[in-house]
Amino acid sequence: MKRILPIYLTVLVLWTLYRFFFRLPEWVDEVLVKPIIFILIPLNLFHMRRLPGFEKRANVVNDMLLGIGLSFFFAFAAIYANIQKYGIFSSQPILPLAGAGIIFYLFLSLITSFSEEVFGRGMLFAGLKKNMGVFNGALLSSILMMGFYIPIAFTVLGLSGITFTVYFFSIFLLSFVNCFVYENRKSLILPILIHAFWNMSIALFV
Numbered sequence: 100m101k102r103i104l105p106i107y108l109t110v111l112v113l114w115t116l117y118r119f120f121f122r123l124p125e126w127v128d129e130v131l132v133k134p135i136i137f138i139l140i141p142l143n144l145f146h147m148r149r150l151p152g153f154e155k156r157a158n159v160v161n162d163m164l165l166g167i168g169l170s171f172f173f174a175f176a177a178i179y180a181n182i183q184k185y186g187i188f189s190s191q192p193i194l195p196l197a198g199a200g201i202i203f204y205l206f207l208s209l210i211t212s213f214s215e216e217v218f219g220r221g222m223l224f225a226g227l228k229k230n231m232g233v234f235n236g237a238l239l240s241s242i243l244m245m246g247f248y249i250p251i252a253f254t255v256l257g258l259s260g261i262t263f264t265v266y267f268f269s270i271f272l273l274s275f276v277n278c279f280v281y282e283n284r285k286s287l288i289l290p291i292l293i294h295a296f297w298n299m300s301i302a303l304f305v
Contacts (some may be wrong), residue, residue, distance in 0.1 A: 106144045110136055110218065111246050129211045137214040141222055152221030159288060163281035166292030169276075177300040179265060182203040205299060213287075213292035219244045220281045220290055221273060228282070237278035242276045273297050 113136045123132075142150070217238060228236030248270050277290035 102145070103223065103230075106141055106221060107243055109144065110141060111163065113140070114247055115249075126207060129207050129214075130217070133214045140166060141218055145226075146224075150221070151225060152217050152281070160196055161283070162286075162289040163292060166289055166296060169293050171231070174296070174300040177269070177297075182207065183265065201210045206300035208295040209291065211298060214293045215244070216281075216287045216291045216294055218276055221287055224274040224281065233279070233282055237282075240269050241274035241279060245270050248300060269297070 105161065114133075117128075117132060117136065139148075141147075192287060223243065224236055224240040227240050230236075231239065246268055273294065280293065281287060281290050
């Protein structure tokens with residue numbers, strides 16, 4: 100516990116400062132910067148020689164089907180947030196995707212989800228559960244991971260009121276559920292897929 104929280108704070112401060120001072124293309128954020136801050140630096144600080152989160156070989160096909168199924172809940176939450184924000188369902192958030200393409204955003208979502216799940220589940224949750232148990236570890240790690248979404252909620256998405264509440268509740272629920280999925284399957288493949296589809300639902304509907 101003494102090592103986990105300082106490393107978490109280090110990653111949180113680095114990511115927040117980067118978000119505050121730099122406005123680079125999104126692919127730079129997700130493909131280059133986030134893996135460095137969320138994976139390489141913590142691996143060095145934790146003195147890990149292997150990438151955590153892939154202790155057991157998973158059935159990729161089954162995990163993909165399960166990921167698609169579970170992602171519908173998060174899609175519904177995003178649609179609800181869209182309706183609350185615009186009064187009726189609006190396709191306005193989809194328009195920015197027209198230039199780069201949905202496939203490109205799916206790729207970014209997968210890269211983003213990989214970095215965040217390796218850190219959030221493979222490192223943070225895995226470390227906390229050893230000291231606090233699975234439920235408390237999932238609870239605390241989910242609360243802590245919400246901190247990484249505060250900058251984007253205000254600066255990029257411009258959320259407030261009910262949409263802000265729904266957005267952060269869905270983040271917490273996503274993280275909390277993924278902790279137990281990871282605990283059950285001993286692999287981050289399914290949590291990464293669930294996370295990626297959740298990211299896509301946010302991009303498309305909110």
